[in-house]
Amino acid sequence: KNQVEQSPQSLIILEGKNCTLQCNYTVSPFSNLRWYKQDTGRGPVSLTIMTFSENTKSNGRYTATLDADTKQSSLHITASQLSDSASYICVVRRGDYKLSFGAGTTVTVRA
């Protein structure tokens, strides 16, 4: 069973609307959590990174939250743009430096 579960698997939103992606993990011990954006046919690019003590981190219109007690993270996209259409991947780093990848959420923004 994957130690990082993302939901929903995919979603479609209208341009200008907001959306929130979820990431639940069971990885232990926890080191940090990172959200990546992956455009179709390209490599992932890091959006945010959060350690155990951080609850929220923003990068422009992207805001990530982390609840280390419940082992949940979310990525909120504000005022979506067509360029936000991509797959968003949650990656959790363990204390032994190994990474666990979620399967990703595919976001489609329509005009």
Place this chain on the structure above:
Amino acid sequence: DGGITQSPKYLFRKEGQNVTLSCEQNLNHDAMYWYRQDPGQGLRLIYYSQIVNDFQKGDIAEGYSVSREKKESFPLTVTSAQKNPTAFYLCASSGDRVVGEQFFGPGTRLTVL
């Protein structure tokens, strides 16, 4: 994509053939990684190397081989022993083992005909 290049972007292979995927980085990173990405699954680690002339198997190393003769280069060979090689292959590098941000290349899509 940063300072990591992968080639070719698309690769077609006949069954029974070995093929080599190239990965080069100019970030002066010590660690390099190869991942495989399949639809609906998270990235899976094939091989990784933390230093020149040394590499370790990842979670799905069977049917693959690597070399790390230079710091900048980490080629991946997909051998005929790999039963289901059609996938998107991503190379990554990291310069900080603790923080661990990995910078990814643009990927190579391998299709077996």
